[in-house]
Amino acid sequence: MKMHKICPRCGSRNVDWIIPQNWSQCICRDCDYTGPIIEGNDEFAEEASAIMIPQFMQNVGFNLFSENAYELLRPEHLAKGFTLRDKDIVIEVMDGFNTIIQTDGSEFNLNGIDPNEFPNLDLEETKNPIVLHPVLFKTLINQTFFATSLSETRPLLTGINFKLNDHMLEVIATDSYRLARKEIDLKESYENEFNLVIPGKNLVELSRILEDDKENVYLHIFNNKILFKYKNLVFLSRLISGTYPVSSNIIPDEFRIDIECNYSDLYDMIDRASLLTSDKDKNTIKLELKNRELIISSNSPEIGKVEEKVSIDNDNSISISFSSKYMLEAIKSFNGEKVHLLMNNDNSPIIVKSDDEKSLVQLVLPIKTY
Secondary structure, three states, X not given: OOOEEEOOOOOOOOEEEEEOOXXXXXXXXXXXXXXXXXXXXXXXXXXXXXXXXXXXXXXXXOOOOOOOEXXXXXXXXXXXXXXXXXXXXXXXXXXXOEEEEEEOOEEEEEXXXXXXXXXXXXXXXXXXXXXXXXXXXXXXXXXXXXXXXXXXXXXXXHEEEEEEEOOEEEEEEEOOOEEEEEEEEOOOOOOOOEEEEEEHHHHHHHHHHOOXXXXXXXXXXOOOEEEEEEOOEEEEEEOOOOOOOOOOOOOOOOOOEEEEEEHHHHHHHHHHHHHHOOHHXXXXXXXXXXXXXXXXXXXXXXXXXXXXXXXXXXXXXXXXXXXXXXXXXXXXXXXXXXXXXXXXXXOOXXXXXXXXXXXXXXXXXXXXXX
């Protein structure tokens, strides 16, 4: 039985794999569609071209119609949780909600659930959504999410704060020990200002779906939810209720010490010094500035001591300790060649900035060691 690769956009069979080892990367030579494809026999291909393809474009997702058996995409296009052989998959719905999923050498018999029990979701859209480019959206999530809290004892801190004021969008994440702030100029003013908190894990899952293309992401804001629309995808997330901590007064306006460092050198120094640290002591390392030398060190009574030195054009002096894990994640969020460590004293926060990305600010609180 001959199988055909079918473009889900135009129904053409003129489809090739972009990378043979990656079945999810395909291209249609007729309409330039790139992504997953449909695969089936001659009869299925004719049905797909005549009926299924228009229906697919009309709805969000795949609607595969047959009496009781469907030949689907490649195995990796099914749901997570199934590791099936690299063969075509047949899905058959039996009596009631019993479903059989078969492929060569594998068979799953699943008990389904009455679709009437699925909650009705309101997927309405607003008239004036916030518009972001997918690359920009993924960047702001990647540069802030790591600073969210992993503890559910303070749900607000597990989310990312989005705040719109006129044409400026401010995105903040904090776990109370560090803070990441990203500001974006939307170039367009919006009448309805907002201040809301979106679960961080939901935003990460959404960012993994987005592609680096020209299609924008549309944010539709409501009182207790937010709806993201991207191509034929609708992503709905609840909002976390509560008032997010005010961070404007945490970041100092002036600094006594400004240490300019090469991105790679600073990251590598902290990374090597962190080898002798552990989670139980909060991965603590010490930074010293004296005699125009930057010294980063860590000391573990059980293991030993490590010290990293580099000459620097700064005649100030300071000794301050912090979490190497938090500092590495903060530095890693920048893309420039240089970063600045800004400090006032050993009790004040350490601010990380870059001249190449002035819209991004990272804050790490010092750790007291006695």
